[in-house]
Amino acid sequence: MTYEIPKHIQQFGTDIEEHQLRYHNRRVLVSKEFTFDSAHHLHLYEGKCKSLHGHTYKLQTILSGTTDKRGLTIDFADMKRIAKERIIDVLDHRYLNEVLPPMNTTAENMVVWMYEQLHDALVEEGHYPNVRIEEIRLWETPTSYAAVTRALMEADEHAG
Numbered sequence: 001m002t003y004e005i006p007k008h009i010q011q012f013g014t015d016i017e018e019h020q021l022r023y024h025n026r027r028v029l030v031s032k033e034f035t036f037d038s039a040h041h042l043h044l045y046e047g048k049c050k051s052l053h054g055h056t057y058k059l060q061t062i063l064s065g066t067t068d069k070r071g072l073t074i075d076f077a078d079m080k081r082i083a084k085e086r087i088i089d090v091l092d093h094r095y096l097n098e099v100l101p102p103m104n105t106t107a108e109n110m111v112v113w114m115y116e117q118l119h120d121a122l123v124e125e126g127h128y129p130n131v132r133i134e135e136i137r138l139w140e141t142p143t144s145y146a147a148v149t150r151a152l153m154e155a156d157e158h159a160g
Helices: 076-091 107-124 150-159
Strands: 028-040 053-065 132-141 144-149
Touching: 028 076, 053 076, 053 107, 076 107, 107 132, 107 144, 132 150, 144 150
Parallel strands: none
Antiparallel strands: 028 053, 053 132, 132 144
């Protein structure tokens, strides 16, 4: 295999026009992952998690949407900012039982709260309904996670 140095750098307006930037009109998935460290304990639970302990959590946000005229669904920088403001900054290096709404701080409860936070931000910033949450995954350990999907959340809304 040979490698070549580009002889010409593509120039907007000369080599490519605005109408060419958006290659398709299909819905695509975009994802961003985050980690944060927090402490918690569980109520009405018999086992190690009854005692105060901590985790390095991993959060994965999976959104979908069609692309804008630039070919972007949502800027990854916006995804990062929203998750940081609404979730990470609230929970990182904190005692979850103190900073979350009253709940048992299980991954199952937390992932629904996270979905709600991200959904509210997408609505408030005008991204929704084009950009929607498809799935939120929260790993409590490298091998254990809880997840919620848009389909599950919407099914529960219609059933309730």
